Amino acid sequence: MDYTSVTTQQPLSFEDLNRPPQPVLPAISPVVIRNATASPEDRKFLGEVVVMGFERKFAHATSQSKLPLMKTYYEKHTSGRPPLFYERYFIAEYNGERAGACCLRYQGDDALFPERDEDLPNFGCCDLFGLCLMDLATKTDIPAGKAYVDHICVLSKFRGKGIGKTLLDMTDMDATKRGCKSIFLWVSTSNPAQHLYERQGYVTKETTSPFSCCMYCMIGEKEFALMEKDL
Template identity: 70%
Template sequence: MADPFVTTQQPLAGDQKNPVLLSSGPVTVRNLSQSPEDRTFLGEVMVDGFEGKIVHATSRNKLPLMVKYYENSTRGRPPLFYERYLIAEYNGERAGACVLRYHGDSERFPERDEDLPSYGCCDMFGLCLLEVGTHADIPEGKAYVDHISVSSKFRGKGVGKILLDTADADAKKRGCKSIFLWVSTANRAQHLYERQGYVLKETKSWCCGCCTYCMTGEKEFALMEKDLQ
């Protein structure tokens, strides 16, 4: 049977600087560009996918500020930075995004104070707790799926699967032996990850889930990992 995935170096229409990384039917994946349209889309799709956690950490009226944060933090970065961000398109329309992280990326691409919009003290405290509750150490030889989200309009169309396939290919290219992620045990996306070959390694919570909920709005998380060898 022919491989349904076609790797190509042909640029997408309207984005001549970013070649297609992976293509399957109407779905194509490329890297993030510095264009305002790309950066705004990234912010919107990520905030939509993690709305519950952000609202828990701050408040619903702060969601636009989080979109602005994504816009700011992905501006003016070195070329390697944009290779960590995957943008999926469905028939040419932006449909989803995935963020990868590798060992040493926190030092390569440090947070910039100027990127953070103006938040109140309580909101900043909530965001700090969320960061602590969702932080992941990334060992050498492993890739980490930091975020993945698909616009509601395109869910159920295979966009998430193609993003994960592209993440696998990127991790292999960089010599990683496995790829992992953390997901709430209440999140149905676990089934997608299982179909993609991810295996449950452990579950994690603090103080019977009470502290975990205070930090993230979720009571328990599952560590899932996929062997790439």
């Protein structure tokens, strides 16, 4: 499957794990947006979205052969988290089929949902070093009162159906509900998704290419745009 991506408490009870997903945005035509759940199906889908959506970056940091291990990592990463964790993830369904996803982040989320060493598969030292460099290059500080679109991805066969726009509408609603005054993201300047963001009201605040050669070594990209939207 082909994906398009953008760069940009208590454990769940048995009832929570088995509760049917509830739409959080009214259905518009065949598109429904809902929160992710801890179900194996949702976790597998989110793992595929992240890895396939950022395939070039992950392959750059490790290798093409390690992509299945990265999917396993993200499946584990989204397992057994507190309820608030799943509220950060939105899944778009088109006629009942999972079609895309996005993830929001707020200030303090790194502390609320820390990385877990036990989630990591058996990577070699070189692969771990490459992933650490990628993490350094993509680390983003989130100020109070702002929401950050960590990533948004849509399956290629569902492009052109307004799914990306509907996911972004959902992020606006969630950020507003949580008292944010603006929402922002980082996107490679070579990514045509910038036009979608502009249509959604995002404005480019700056374009940066810090230590471009070094940045390219880390993630395979040289220049990024910071885009922001007032809510």
